[in-house]
Amino acid sequence: MHIQLSSASASSTLAASRNKVLRNTYWLLALSLLPTLAGALIGVQVNFSFMRASPIVSSLVMMAAIYGLMFAVEKNRDNSAGVGLMLALTFVMGLLLGPLLQTALSLRNGGQLISLAAAGTSAAFFALAAIATVSKRDFSFLNKFLTVGAVVLMVAVVANIFLQLPALHLTLCVGFILFSSAVILFQIKQVIDGGETSYVSATLTLYVSLYNIFSSLLQLLMAFGGERD
Template identity: 65%
Template sequence: MYPTSSTSYPLSASQNRVLRNTYLLLAISLIPTMAGAMFGVNLNFSFMKSSPIVSTIAMLAVIYGLMFAVERNRNSSLGVGLLLAFTFVMGVLLGPILQLALGMANGGQLIAVAAGGTAAVFFVMAAIATTVKKQLNFLGNFLSIGAVVLMVAVVANLFLQIPALHLTLCAAFVLFSSMLILFQVSEIVHGGETNYVSATLTLFVAVYNLFTSLLQLLMAFTGMSRD
């Protein structure tokens, strides 16, 4: 049981177990993500520049296909294996943005700041979710609508290629991902989510989008080109 106070929510044994397993699996999932990132940063992604729309659609098909497979097998050990495979693929897909960041004079610092900012947001949102008594059901509708709007905007900007819209989307993803972390942890705490594989998948996607969005904003506003 978590320590309780006038504003905390006491967890049952099952809720505590789901929360603990989710945090553990999320931490483990960062290992293949980092391995994939180290592999991806050395790959040549020039094909994505030559056919950005086709490559993006293919990438989304792979991502959502793996997410569907994880959810389909969330009650078995296969689901855990598929989740770790998914996080490795997502790590590889960090290659282009990491290459771009590392090409800047302060690229390493920007990556570190983005990672630190992601961790800070995660811990703050998780702390709020575990101490607020009220279940945050109202966020469910907001996130559902927000996900659709963001996806439509992302697809639209594939054709429009408007830099200002891209930065606006990055800022929107920071807010959306933060709220998703808050909602998902709250669902676990209040018994709305009982499967730690599904919970980990949601939190990983939120953390991933939060990191990449913060990094892109940092590169846009504080990135320094090499002389």
């Protein structure tokens, strides 16, 4: 009887710990949207002509800055500094949405496309989160797919920085949406099952996935539904 009670108590404590990680992840993810919005509002006012003048150099510098901040967040995943670095990263990411938002807003229906991309991203997240929460299935099989997918996408992104092929760019947008959706499903399930114990790290993964879905979806909507004057 004592052993059964101890086992039940341990299970209850473990479940509470996992729920806390998931709850903190969702809170930090929601909070991260505020600096993203602030950065985006500033970004639409900034003149990014220097990036258009040297797109290859600008893209490589931008990637280095983003991955540098991501590395810093991961290094501080278990302390309060990680939260501050996470918010700093999301501000920079919002700022870097500037050129894309400027291009979208130059279209007659640009505002509608931005709203549609945001709504689509939100719907995808809530649907994937619901599936991960209620499903009893083990999604660890996605790990190998995600590893290969990340390498393929990164190689294709770097290649297209130099090639600048519109067809490849649109293919990458579709690829990022599918890949990021799988990442969200996998990451939330990892938190629920106890495979991820840092809410900072989990938030970073989910945030980047949402960012990629939104920006990729917006670019597809602009390509196929943008109304130019």
